[in-house]
Amino acid sequence: MNTDIPQPPPFIPTPPFAEPALPEKLDTRALFEALLRSPRALVQRLAEPGNGALGRFLAIAVGSMLVFGLVLGSFAMKEQLWAAPLKITAGLLIAGLICFPSLYIFSCLAGSRAGAGQLAATLAGMLALAGVLLLGFAPAVWIFTQATRSYSFMGLLALIPWFVALLFGFRFLKSAVAAGGATSNGPVLLWAGIFLVVTLQMSTSLRPIIGTSERFLTDEKKFFLQHWIDSADKVLPKADSEETTQTQPAP
Amino acid sequence: MIRRLLQPDAELLDDPSPGRIARIAGLTALALAAYGFTTGFWRSPQMGVYVAIKMPLLVACTLGCNGMLNGLLGLLLGGLGFRQSLLALLSAFAVSALILGSLSPVTLMLALDAPPPDSEYAASAHSGYLLFHVLLIAVAGIAGTLSLHRILRERCASTSVASLTMLAWLAGNGILGMQFSWILRPFFGTPRLTVQFLREDPMNGSFLEAVWHALNRFTGGNIHLALIALVPLAFLVAVPICRVLFPRSQPVTP
Numbered sequence: 001m002n003t004d005i006p007q008p009p010p011f012i013p014t015p016p017f018a019e020p021a022l023p024e025k026l027d028t029r030a031l032f033e034a035l036l037r038s039p040r041a042l043v044q045r046l047a048e049p050g051n052g053a054l055g056r057f058l059a060i061a062v063g064s065m066l067v068f069g070l071v072l073g074s075f076a077m078k079e080q081l082w083a084a085p086l087k088i089t090a091g092l093l094i095a096g097l098i099c100f101p102s103l104y105i106f107s108c109l110a111g112s113r114a115g116a117g118q119l120a121a122t123l124a125g126m127l128a129l130a131g132v133l134l135l136g137f138a139p140a141v142w143i144f145t146q147a148t149r150s151y152s153f154m155g156l157l158a159l160i161p162w163f164v165a166l167l168f169g170f171r172f173l174k175s176a177v178a179a180g181g182a183t184s185n186g187p188v189l190l191w192a193g194i195f196l197v198v199t200l201q202m203s204t205s206l207r208p209i210i211g212t213s214e215r216f217l218t219d220e221k222k223f224f225l226q227h228w229i230d231s232a233d234k235v236l237p238k239a240d241s242e243e244t245t246q247t248q249p250a251p
Numbered sequence: 252m253i254r255r256l257l258q259p260d261a262e263l264l265d266d267p268s269p270g271r272i273a274r275i276a277g278l279t280a281l282a283l284a285a286y287g288f289t290t291g292f293w294r295s296p297q298m299g300v301y302v303a304i305k306m307p308l309l310v311a312c313t314l315g316c317n318g319m320l321n322g323l324l325g326l327l328l329g330g331l332g333f334r335q336s337l338l339a340l341l342s343a344f345a346v347s348a349l350i351l352g353s354l355s356p357v358t359l360m361l362a363l364d365a366p367p368p369d370s371e372y373a374a375s376a377h378s379g380y381l382l383f384h385v386l387l388i389a390v391a392g393i394a395g396t397l398s399l400h401r402i403l404r405e406r407c408a409s410t411s412v413a414s415l416t417m418l419a420w421l422a423g424n425g426i427l428g429m430q431f432s433w434i435l436r437p438f439f440g441t442p443r444l445t446v447q448f449l450r451e452d453p454m455n456g457s458f459l460e461a462v463w464h465a466l467n468r469f470t471g472g473n474i475h476l477a478l479i480a481l482v483p484l485a486f487l488v489a490v491p492i493c494r495v496l497f498p499r500s501q502p503v504t505p
Contacts, residue, residue, distance in 0.1 A: 098356035105353040108257035109346075109394060190390065198357055205364050221366050223379060 043176040057124035064131025065089040075145040091202040106187040114180030122176040130165035137161035149236040261405040267334035279345040280307035282352025293362040294440025313428040329407045329416035347395035368442035433458035
């Protein structure tokens with residue numbers, strides 16, 4: 001009788017995912033690639049003084065936001081083509097600025113030893129990563145801007161990419177704070193919640209971003225949830241030329 | 252100094268000199284004043300200035316009034332001197348103040364963006380504003396408590412002694428602090444009431460009575476229901492304190 005029991009193949013552990021090494025000199029292109037392919041190595045590099053990443057990250061973030069804003073502005077066209085990119089970029093920079101003091105305090109509470117300069121570069125990196133992801137979403141969003149007139153649908157289309165982009169941005173931030181020696185995630189998660197709320201409120205404060213208005217900014221003060229409820233059933237008015245075309249008798 | 256306060260170690264209480272205590276007190280007062288200004292600013296800029304003065308005053312009154320008791324409890328329970336007790340408590344308040352102060356740009360934006368007190372949304376805006384600030388203060392308070400426990404753990408003979416000392420301090424300062432917050436009201440500025448530094452009868456009534464009356468009104472005068480409503484409130488306060496005192500055991504890695 002054959003008593004040989006077929007043995008399972010030997011377990012070969014898969015090697016841990018290795019990030020590509022960073023080049024010696026981090027120019028804008030290298031930073032752009034590192035954000036996507038080597039975030040952990042990038043975080044370590046940000047701890048080195050004089051890395052020059054802050055300005056480049058900000059440039060990537062501003063450039064990406066301007067393009068994404070242009071796409072959103074193409075929903076209402078006219079003056080929104082320049083107003084939406086301007087407002088989105090300014091809003092994001094202001095949100096980063098007003099949340100930076102609390103980021104420093106919360107990262108210290110988490111146990112991180114990262115200095116203010118390193119955290120500033122990390123925050124700029126987070127914004128840059130979010131911006132790059134928004135760039136990825138931009139073509140798909142543009143398709144829908146040309147297809148719908150509903151403010152609520154368009155708002156949702158703008159929010160979903162923003163949530164996804166921020167999720168990856170927060171992941172980058174969390175690993176940066178952890179690399180600085182943080183022992184708990186709670187404070188950074190709490191800060192992430194505050195930053196998200198600030199950006200949502202900023203989109204309401206700087207309205208209209210998606211819709212149209214005779215004024216560049218409104219002086220009516222509202223919380224973002226109230227604004228969303230009020231705008232839920234509104235649609236973009238038709239352009240004059242479009243109405244004229246539709247009312248003309250068919251040839 | 253900020254990092255040292257937020258990440259306290261065993262040496263924090265080694266130098267309880269008046270200069271050091273004054274520096275930490277100054278930093279705490281500045282941070283609380285910044286946060287206080289943004290809190291009252293929604294009602295009016297004048298209210299903002301009032302609250303900027305009253306927030307540091309609240310901490311000063313609580314620590315000043317309980318100074319003797321805190322010192323005695325620290326000595327009897329934890330073996331800490333008077334100045335060390337004051338420094339430990341002040342450091343914990345400083346942690347809370349730094350958190351609130353660092354969020355003051357955010358709360359200022361909230362005050363600027365909230366529907367104004369004379370608008371049709373004033374009542375709901377005031378409720379939302381109040382809730383948001385209560386949440387922030389609760390988070391800052393919990394962080395301060397955690398910090399206090401960490402400081403005491405470094406200096407007391409055992410963790411249970413540290414927990415006992417902290418609980419004794421929390422009870423004394425919590426009850427007195429609540430009453431001082433009642434005396435120094437208003438902080439948030441109810442839209443229909445006039446802007447004042449203090450109410451006309453500041454010493455009349457107490458914080459705990461006001462909470463009880465509010466619960467009674469909420470439950471339509473039903474004492475049993477009011478008592479039941481107190482349970483989740485007590486739970487909300489007890490959970491973070493218990494988590495500090497009885498931390499979950501960490502798995503030991505070989």
